Amino acid sequence: MSDTPFYLIDEARLRENMRKIERLRERSGAKALLALKCFATWSAFDIMKPYMDGTTSSSLFELHLGREKFGKETHAYSVAWADHEIDEAIGYADKIIFNSLSQLDRFGDKAAHIERGLRLNPRFSTSGFDLADPARPFSRLGEWDAERLEAAMDRISGVMIHYNCENADFALFDHQLSRIEAEFGDILKRLKWVSLGGGIHFTGDDYPLDALADRLKKFSEDFDVQVYLEPGEASITQTASLEVTVLDILDNGKKIAIVDSSIEAHMLDLLIYRETAKLPQQGEFEYQIAGKTCLAGDIFGEARFDKPLEIGDRISIADAAGYTMVKKNWFNGVAMPAIAIRRENGNIDRIRDFTYEDYRASLS
Amino acid sequence: MSDTPFYLIDEARLRENMRKIERLRERSGAKALLALKCFATWSAFDIMKPYMDGTTSSSLFELHLGREKFGKETHAYSVAWADHEIDEAIGYADKIIFNSLSQLDRFGDKAAHIERGLRLNPRFSTSGFDLADPARPFSRLGEWDAERLEAAMDRISGVMIHYNCENADFALFDHQLSRIEAEFGDILKRLKWVSLGGGIHFTGDDYPLDALADRLKKFSEDFDVQVYLEPGEASITQTASLEVTVLDILDNGKKIAIVDSSIEAHMLDLLIYRETAKLPQQGEFEYQIAGKTCLAGDIFGEARFDKPLEIGDRISIADAAGYTMVKKNWFNGVAMPAIAIRRENGNIDRIRDFTYEDYRASLS
Numbered sequence: 192m193s194d195t196p197f198y199l200i201d202e203a204r205l206r207e208n209m210r211k212i213e214r215l216r217e218r219s220g221a222k223a224l225l226a227l228k229c230f231a232t233w234s235a236f237d238i239m240k241p242y243m244d245g246t247t248s249s250s251l252f253e254l255h256l257g258r259e260k261f262g263k264e265t266h267a268y269s270v271a272w273a274d275h276e277i278d279e280a281i282g283y284a285d286k287i288i289f290n291s292l293s294q295l296d297r298f299g300d301k302a303a304h305i306e307r308g309l310r311l312n313p314r315f316s317t318s319g320f321d322l323a324d325p326a327r328p329f330s331r332l333g334e335w336d337a338e339r340l341e342a343a344m345d346r347i348s349g350v351m352i353h354y355n356c357e358n359a360d361f362a363l364f365d366h367q368l369s370r371i372e373a374e375f376g377d378i379l380k381r382l383k384w385v386s387l388g389g390g391i392h393f394t395g396d397d398y399p400l401d402a403l404a405d406r407l408k409k410f411s412e413d414f415d416v417q418v419y420l421e422p423g424e425a426s427i428t429q430t431a432s433l434e435v436t437v438l439d440i441l442d443n444g445k446k447i448a449i450v451d452s453s454i455e456a457h458m459l460d461l462l463i464y465r466e467t468a469k470l471p472q473q474g475e476f477e478y479q480i481a482g483k484t485c486l487a488g489d490i491f492g493e494a495r496f497d498k499p500l501e502i503g504d505r506i507s508i509a510d511a512a513g514y515t516m517v518k519k520n521w522f523n524g525v526a527m528p529a530i531a532i533r534r535e536n537g538n539i540d541r542i543r544d545f546t547y548e549d550y551r552a553s554l555s
Numbered sequence: 556m557s558d559t560p561f562y563l564i565d566e567a568r569l570r571e572n573m574r575k576i577e578r579l580r581e582r583s584g585a586k587a588l589l590a591l592k593c594f595a596t597w598s599a600f601d602i603m604k605p606y607m608d609g610t611t612s613s614s615l616f617e618l619h620l621g622r623e624k625f626g627k628e629t630h631a632y633s634v635a636w637a638d639h640e641i642d643e644a645i646g647y648a649d650k651i652i653f654n655s656l657s658q659l660d661r662f663g664d665k666a667a668h669i670e671r672g673l674r675l676n677p678r679f680s681t682s683g684f685d686l687a688d689p690a691r692p693f694s695r696l697g698e699w700d701a702e703r704l705e706a707a708m709d710r711i712s713g714v715m716i717h718y719n720c721e722n723a724d725f726a727l728f729d730h731q732l733s734r735i736e737a738e739f740g741d742i743l744k745r746l747k748w749v750s751l752g753g754g755i756h757f758t759g760d761d762y763p764l765d766a767l768a769d770r771l772k773k774f775s776e777d778f779d780v781q782v783y784l785e786p787g788e789a790s791i792t793q794t795a796s797l798e799v800t801v802l803d804i805l806d807n808g809k810k811i812a813i814v815d816s817s818i819e820a821h822m823l824d825l826l827i828y829r830e831t832a833k834l835p836q837q838g839e840f841e842y843q844i845a846g847k848t849c850l851a852g853d854i855f856g857e858a859r860f861d862k863p864l865e866i867g868d869r870i871s872i873a874d875a876a877g878y879t880m881v882k883k884n885w886f887n888g889v890a891m892p893a894i895a896i897r898r899e900n901g902n903i904d905r906i907r908d909f910t911y912e913d914y915r916a917s918l919s
Contacts, residue, residue: 228849228887234919249849252888252914259915270847271802271813274867294803297866322826322852329809331845353849438635439658445693449635455827459884462686462827463819481695483634485592485613485717488686502661503638516918520823520884523592524616530919543919550616551623554880555598555894555907 195436195505196452197529198516199539200235205430206535208394209242212422215393216244218404220411221418224266226389227253229423229513232530233260234542239426245285247386247421251276258283266386266419268310268351270332277301288351288386290332292339299346308384309334309343311350313371317363317390318356320464325353340378349416350378353388357424361399364391365406372410379414386419394425424513431512433457433528437504438483446478448500453482453489456525458511459518467492469509474498480506484523521553559800559869560816561893562880563903564599569794570899572758573606576786579757580608582768584775585782588630590753591617593787593877596894597624598906603790609649611750611785615640622647630750630783632674632715634695641665652715652750654696656703663710672748673698673707675714677735681727681754682720684828689717704742713780714742717752721788725763728755729770736774743778750783758789788877795876797821797892801868802847810842812864816872817846817853820886824878831856833873838862844870848887885917 212223222244233256245264246257254267267284269276271291277298281287288308289295295309312333318324325332332353334340352371358364368387372379379385393403411418435450454461454468461468470480474497482489491508519527527545534540576587586608597620609628610621618631631648633640635655641662645651652672653659659673676697682688689696696717698704716735722728732751736743743749757767775782799814818825818832825832834844838861846853855872883891891909898904 231888232918233915248888250847250888250890252885252890252911254888255911256888256915270849271815273800273802273815291803291805293805318851323850325851327851329807329811329843330851331805331807331811331813332849332851436637438637439655441655441657441695443693443695447693447695449695451635451637455882459823479693483614485634485696486687487682487689487691487694487696517888518819518884518886519917520882521616522882524595524612524614524618524620524881526614526616547616547619551597551620553883554596 195434196457196526197434197531197541198431198511199434200232200431200512200530200532202238202532203535205235205238205427208426208428208430209239211394211400212426213242215400215404218401219407219418221407221420222264223420223422224264225261225426226421226423227257228517229389230427230517231256232516234530235532236261243426251280254280254283272298281305286349292334292343295343295346306348306384307346308349308351308386309340309347311335311340311352311375313352313354313374315367315370316354316356317358317360317367320356322463323356325356344378344381347382349382349384349386351386351388353390353421355388355390357392358390359392359395359398361402364403368406368410372413376414379416382414382416384417384419385414386421389421389423389425391420391422392425392428394422394428427512429510431510433508433511433515435506435508437500437502437506440500440502447481448478448506449481449483450491450506451483451526452528453484453486453522453525454491455482455484455486455489456522457519457528458491458508458515459520460514461491462488470494471496471506476500484525521550524550559798560821560890561798561895561905562795562875563798564596564795564876564894564896566602566896567899569599569602569791572790572792572794573603575758575764576790577606579764579768582765583771583782585771585784586628587784587786588628589625589790590785590787591621592881593753594791594881595620596880598894599896600625607790615644618644618647636662645669650713656698656707659707659710670713670748671711672713672715672750673704673711675699675704675716675739677716677718677738679731679734680718680720681722681724681731684720686827687720689720708742708745711746713746713748713750715750715752717754717785719752719754721756722754723756723759723762725766728767732770732774736777740778743780746778746780748781748783749778750785753785753787753789755784755786756789756792758786758792791876793874795874797872797875797879799870799872801864801866801870804864804866811845812842812870813845813847814855814870815847815890816892817848817850817886817889818855819846819848819850819853820889821883821892822855822872822875822879823882823884825855826852834858835860835870840864848889885914888914
């Protein structure tokens with residue numbers, strides 16, 4: 192078995208993000224829940240638990256995992272619960288957030304003994320991708336009509352508003368939160384808690400964390416609500432790499448290094464959003480870094496190195512924690528990256544290897 | 556546990572495709588290998604084996620599966636073999652096809668006791684998607700330079716030329732094969748076998764199967780080579796559905812039915828290629844059929860029904876065998892579709908269920 196490919200989570204960097212989350216929580220009074228849809232590698236949860244309040248989920252299985260492996264406060268959200276899921280879901284959840292009034296109507300009574308909420312869609316967002324924009328036309332994500340929201344008010348104690356998407360701009364966040372205050376303030380005042388969802392890149396290097404904390408605190412005080420944030424990418428940004436090895440080097444008018452991985456199988460969002468991996472950019476020797484699947488466009492991107500690449504060289508693809516491991520798949524039967532953690536003392540713990548038997552069992 | 560979602564493979568329809576493959580093989584003399592990258596649900600292999608000559612692969616794991624579960628003739632191809640894979644690969648393979656001259660140089664001696672081949676890239680294709688076009692600029696898929704091909708000739712007995720992509724047009728196939736004859740005929744004459752890859756939609760309803768067979772036979776005779784085809788989609792087109800259940804119905808200016816599945820998790824190519832699922836289109840009641848993940852664009856497409864949909868209704872999404880099960884993933888922790896086969900006597904055998912424990916074990 193080869194050493195590579197593997198996802199390598201860096202405990203020290205993860206703890207840096209966690210300390211920023213802790214600082215934001217302390218200064219703002221907001222609670223922070225890990226969004227499992229982005230990152231659910233539960234062997235890292237012990238590192239994260241001391242700094243976060245719990246998890247939020249987008250399905251029964253994520254909810255179950257959050258309850259079992261993270262504990263603390265456990266929020267349950269799903270775009271649609273099935274009849275056969277609801278009893279189990281309520282058994283794990285501290286709060287359950289329904290996506291629609293009809294879901295609240297259908298399941299609200301069963302959940303009356305825990306906190307219930309509704310997803311509120313403000314009809315604007317910071318998304319640059321139509322694909323990922325919760326405010327896109329005819330969005331199915333949440334309720335916005337005043338009459339329908341009013342019809343829920345006697346049953347809910349809070350709302351979840353997820354409208355930030357990769358938003359690194361505090362001024363924009365401030366502006367949009369003011370819009371929410373203006374448009375939905377009358378409703379918010381009658382609630383006990385408001386989740387502002389995920390997508391705020393507040394762990395980024397230059398983010399004005401204290402300004403965000405103060406703004407959240409003011410929002411919380413003005414409306415007398417407990418604020419929740421649901422950091423996914425912000426929790427784990429810059430904390431992992433995908434480690435790969437060069438298998439072949441071609442020159443078809445351009446130097447191409449083929450590595451033992453694949454964007455479609457191991458970093459799927461690069462393919463879906465037509466983006467480029469974060470690759471080494473220092474040096475005069477240029478290569479296109481390509482995956483090993485049959486897909487012609489299985490290309491991580493362009494990279495630069497200090498010296499010519501050779502077969503067997505290791506390449507580290509940065510920022511590989513978010514929306515990677517949760518979406519990895521067996522396309523082309525490419526060997527699945529192992530999962531490892533670099534501890535703060537420098538030791539690398541290899542947590543999970545995937546085998547041929549795992550591949551075979553993924554089908555039947 | 557719910558009945559849905561599940562992939563439902565129809566044995567009778569699969570056998571119809573197999574009979575077309577058998578007819579093509581008999582009339583043309585070509586051999587047909589199942590392309591596992593498209594479909595590797597091995598519980599269906601017993602249905603397929605009598606009609607096909609074996610399998611071809613795009614990785615060590617697919618190769619292993621082909622040898623273990625399908626048997627017969629087993630072709631090994633990979634865009635790049637790793638040093639630690641090659642001995643095992645040669646142990647499974649009847650033929651090994653290298654993607655580049657450098658891979659042949661590196662591993663050719665080890666494989667000298669089995670048939671060796673090289674991927675030839677003719678620098679044209681029928682692909683309508685740049686992403687999937689093996690002839691795109693700087694393609695890493697195969698060799699085309701005359702000098703480099705010549706350097707391989709003393710070591711190889713055949714070539715694989717994969718350039719058809721969803722090609723349902725026999726005239727275009729004929730035209731492009733003539734180009735290959737003209738441009739590479741001198742090389743082909745000195746070989747024992749030529750694989751023309753996959754992508755020819757010869758099992759489609761109106762495809763001139765006999766004309767294809769005759770054309771392949773002539774090619775085979777003119778160059779004195781054994782022809783191989785590698786049908787993936789053609790083997791399993793129209794033979795399976797994805798069965799889902801309506802969980803919620805919304806009206807946000809458009810009627811939307813949310814089902815217990817997801818394009819990203821269960822029919823990934825719809826998302827990658829921005830395509831629409833094959834949904835019911837009979838009746839006056841229109842709905843957008845949407846998945847249950849957090850992705851705003853998790854939309855199967857528009858459908859029509861004879862009567863209004865209700866929560867709990869079953870919807871069958873057609874043509875769900877190719878590039879679906881091989882790419883399914885745990886995005887959002889959405890319950891993974893089971894795999895079932897509808898036997899020719901009408902019985903449905905549920906072959907494989909996926910559980911929470913499978914989800915948890917996909918991470919660590």
